[in-house]
Amino acid sequence: MRFLLPRVLSTGRQALLQQPAFHASLAQRCSFLPAIQIAPASFKTHAGYKPNPSEKPVNPNVRNKIHEKKRPIKRPFVPPPTKTEEELIAALPYIIRRTPYAQLPIYRKFMSGGNRCIILIKKVDGDRSKLVEDLTTALGLERKDIRLNPTTQQVEIKGNHFEKALDWMLQTGF
Template identity: 40%
Template sequence: MLLPKVFRPLAAHPAPLSTSFTRLALPIRSRCMTTSTIQSSEQPTSNDIPPPTSSNPTESSTSTQTEPQSKIRLPYFVGRNNLNNLGVYHKQKQGGNLKITLLKHGDGDLRALKQDLKAALQLNDTDIAINNTTKHIVIRGHKKFNVLNFLNTMGF
């Protein structure tokens, strides 16, 4: 039951000073890791770490052949946003009836990127277009995950 305004206290009772400052007055212990090492009498010797061995020069040349070749230089580049994500977004227009996918941050030859996307996603000419004003590639339908998969396989 609420008391009438006349009988209510004018100010709330403050907490005792001893309990309010106890938390601030106590020392705060923090644990931190140091990167410096403690000097000990045991120093690592050069015998502990084996040097890299290459017995035959032919083995080193065959190992470079089995490694993947350097990436092919593409005429286009797809950049990332400030969160290090690729700029592929779903959009809905016309009250949700038109679903499109936008590919942003494309540089270079966007026509070549359009052709590669068209071939990889098996799209028609009418399903993919380039907006020359904003430099976005517009794809009809929600195909964000297919586009991201294509861009990841291309190395972007």
């Protein structure tokens, strides 16, 4: 309770300094009070409230950033698949289906403030572990750098191997 004492005294002093609506009649009734210089103060100025938003400090890192909605989405042109689905199903135990806009479902995800990059391959049907083995041999990576997410069933490649994985998918016929 001791920590509330300065706040109570401050608000009580503030209440005495504020000009009440019935000021004249109160001054006449309380003639024993010394003449108080009434200041036009309010709680907002007393508590340190800054009504002007231009006085608010600005983060210097925010100035140079482009808002997410204003960033251009640049995807390279992806040629149409060279093989049909029937040919791919007959040749491989898995298939990677394209998005509704005929793009390959391969995405680059930056983490840890842009220091770490992960490549995601989505929309995989069939034997996903065979796809992980084929990617390991085709991209020349170690097995520990490619993992199959057990929850989402997406293939995650550690490192920025976006171009290599995209070229391999196009050469395979997806």
